[in-house]
Amino acid sequence: MKEIEAEGFKYIYCTRSDGIPLARVVGPQRQEAESLIHGLELEGIEPFMQRQLAQSSDIRLVYVQRFFQPHIADVFYLHWDDGNNLNTLDEKVERGNFTDIDFKNSLLTVYRRIECPNCHLWWDALIVKPADSYWGDSKLFDAKIALRSSSFKSCPNCGASFRRLVAKIFKIQEK
Numbered sequence: 001m002k003e004i005e006a007e008g009f010k011y012i013y014c015t016r017s018d019g020i021p022l023a024r025v026v027g028p029q030r031q032e033a034e035s036l037i038h039g040l041e042l043e044g045i046e047p048f049m050q051r052q053l054a055q056s057s058d059i060r061l062v063y064v065q066r067f068f069q070p071h072i073a074d075v076f077y078l079h080w081d082d083g084n085n086l087n088t089l090d091e092k093v094e095r096g097n098f099t100d101i102d103f104k105n106s107l108l109t110v111y112r113r114i115e116c117p118n119c120h121l122w123w124d125a126l127i128v129k130p131a132d133s134y135w136g137d138s139k140l141f142d143a144k145i146a147l148r149s150s151s152f153k154s155c156p157n158c159g160a161s162f163r164r165l166v167a168k169i170f171k172i173q174e175k
């Protein structure tokens with residue numbers, strides 16, 4: 001994992017080969033695990049996303065340090081929907097020769113189980129948190145939302161809006 005800055009925003013970026021940097025997992029049933037890396041307290045990774053990170057070609061695990069509690073870093077999933085080759089990006093991050101352009105289509109998301117307000121099916125999804133995602137950098141946030149505005153997802157079953165910004169839906173029904 002590498003601390004990087006892209007588009008003026010700092011991430012702790014985990015390449016696919018970094019895997020999931022967990023120092024210890026607190027019990028198999030826990031939704032959260034804790035980790036201490038680089039002196040930071042890291043929020044845990046949901047088991048569903050642990051599986052998806054190993055399989056998906058359009059997301060990378062990143063941590064973002066909290067603005068007011070910089071010793072804590074929260075989990076986000078950086079999602080691209082432009083087909084950017086993230087294995088190539090991993091190499092660029094390792095070598096330090098990525099550019100802002102590599103991150104232009106990226107969007108900070110979090111994992112949530114969301115319910116369609118119309119047909120009431122539940123979905124595993126990556127959603128955009130409200131405006132605090134980029135820690136007050138509203139210009140960057142607005143630019144990213146504008147760039148991706150036509151590609152936010154509605155319910156795969158009935159087409160209804162989720163009434164929130166959904167970047168990706170995992171079309172997998174897990175028990």
Ligand SMILES: [Zn+2]
Pocket residue numbers: 116117118119120121155156157158159160
């Ligand atoms: Zn629906």
